[in-house]
Amino acid sequence: MSDIYVKLKELGLELPKAPAKGGVYSSSKGFGNNLVYISGCGPVMDTPVTGKVGKEFNKDEAKEFAKNSMLNVLAVLQAQIGDLNKVKQAVKILVFVASTDEFYEQPYVANGGSQLLVDLFGEDAGAPSRSAIGVNVLPGNIPVEIEAIFEIKE
Template structure:
């Protein structure tokens, strides 16, 4: 596997500072010594993002929000494990999409985060199992939220 940080640079992306918690919970939790669960992260990196996909935002904009949510997930993971190159594989992601009643392309939106993982960790290790679900509303009126589980090298 190549260096995750070099891949980010090649993609013209930077890992943001891990987002602050929005309540009483843990941003990440280690389980069984090599699984790391990351709590839901939204797409906010620079400035505020609010609204529903299919209403205020297009599916293409939401695809980018999904990628940004995953960047925030990775920032939390880095804070937990110290080096993203320790990721053995992405186990599962769950992508919530605040959707207008007539929007049905949540899987397309989720591809923004999934594709980033494949670009960074490769097809075998980076393609997660996944669920993409539509929601009426998300905290802070954000359009996308992503949570994840990673297996880490022991």
């Protein structure tokens, strides 16, 4: 397995600073046999992103927001475990898409986050089980939020 940080650089990406918590909860929580749960992260990188997919944003913009949300998830995971090279596999992601009633391509949007995991960890370890859910609104009026579970190497 290659170095995750080298792969990030090859993709022209870098991890942001782990986002601050927005309430009374843990950003990450280890449990069971080397599993780590990451609370929902949105796409905010440098500037706020607000609006609904199918209204203010199209599906391709939303797919990019899912990738940015996953970068924030990985930043939280790194803060929890210290080194993303310790990831054995992405187990599960749940992608919420704030969208209009007429928008039905939540799985397409979710591919932005899933593809980043595959690009970084490979098809076997990176392709998680997944749900993509359309919702009316998300906290702060963000368009996409992702939560995740990862298995960490012993």
